[in-house]
Amino acid sequence: MKKIISIAALICLFVCFSNAKNFYTNGSADIKKVALTFDDGPGKATEEVLEILKEKNVRATFFMLASRVEKDIEIAKKVAAAGHEIGNHTYWHVNFYSYKNNDKINEIEKEILSAKKVIKDKLGIDTKLMRFPYGYSKSDGLEVAQNLGYHVINWSFGMDWENIPAQQLHKKYKQAIKNGAIFLMHDLPKNEKMLSFLREFIDEIRSQGCEIVTVSELLNLGQK
Template sequence: MLFIKSKAITFFISGILFISLCLAVFNFGAHPYFQNWKKEKVLITEVKTEKKAVSLTFDDGPDPINTPVVLDNLKKHNAKATFFVMGSRAEKYPDILKRIASEGHEIGNHSYSHVDFNHKDNKFLLNEIERTNAIIYQITRQKPSLFRPPGGYLSYALVELTKDKDITIAYWTYKQDSKDWRGVRANQIANHIIKNIEPGQIIILHDGTPNGLETAKAVDILVEKLSNDGYEFVTMSELIRIGNEE
């Protein structure tokens, strides 16, 4: 009887593990394969480097009000960044996308529609990625190699799909999520990032939310402070290159 119960428990646990591998995981790092994907470098959260280099990344744009202010503040301090744009917004605001590219920033893919990927089939996921890549290329001639899934969605199917397309999943450094989209003030956003700064980090921010102007102001504050402390702000692909060289 004990043996039967033990087998039943083992089967139940195995079933739960299988389900977790198939479905999305929204808690940072909670997917069972998360660490393996990091080791394989198909998913990036930071890089190992002694160089004082970090990457600012911006999600959910381009936005006609917020993104130009972010760009102004980056230009003011000669800082580079990576913008993870939505295909639908890139179509709507092509001139802003062109400006991002012309000022030396990197453009990454943040899906076309930013819908919940959970329970979507591979055909849908692939269309969201490829449609956005095509729009970005048509407007800027940049070919995105980085994809940041909306909401941090992760599944085995998504990772295999991006691997087949030679696309890296661009996550972020856990302690460098200031939750700027929640309506916090610029000083709070900047102070969170400054307090937790370390070389090789990928910092997540949002230029496409209603709180985007506070984020833009925070960029001015934090880039000035950290630049004075010797930090360099580079695109995410450049940060990955720096990490690979060490």
């Protein structure tokens, strides 16, 4: 019996460990730093986001959809030229939680690799960070990502797609400011609720004594 329990404990330890080592939702609670991330672009809000980030002297992390990069290559280049960090958000934004075909692992790999190639070819950037669509974080996806050399980054807070009044949304983002936070926002839709708030949000984060850094800086992952 003891043997079975210890084997079970070992398996659990292995599974937990293998899930955790390339997967992050936040940085250290001991350091006064947070990261802003923007998903699904380049898109309709990207240029306005870039203007605000420039005005506020903030570097952010953009998880780009490669199918969008191909459509809006000039905007994608502007993001890179402004010195922001660029991560892989796959090619087509497939929801792997509901993916039923038995070629799932191959499909996950294809989605990551095709996006990696587009971002490398079009922007000259080797991506090391990725975020699955819908925050997919099951062990099969994390393992594929890890084998391809990726850190998978989810978020500690994000709800800019929710159908709630702007004021309420802004309040919730402000309440979620804490050491190590990774905030999720979107720059593909016009996203007025987020755009009208971004300046104020940056000011609020700083007024609480937190520095705004890229995800790799927040997590000490060594990518500039």
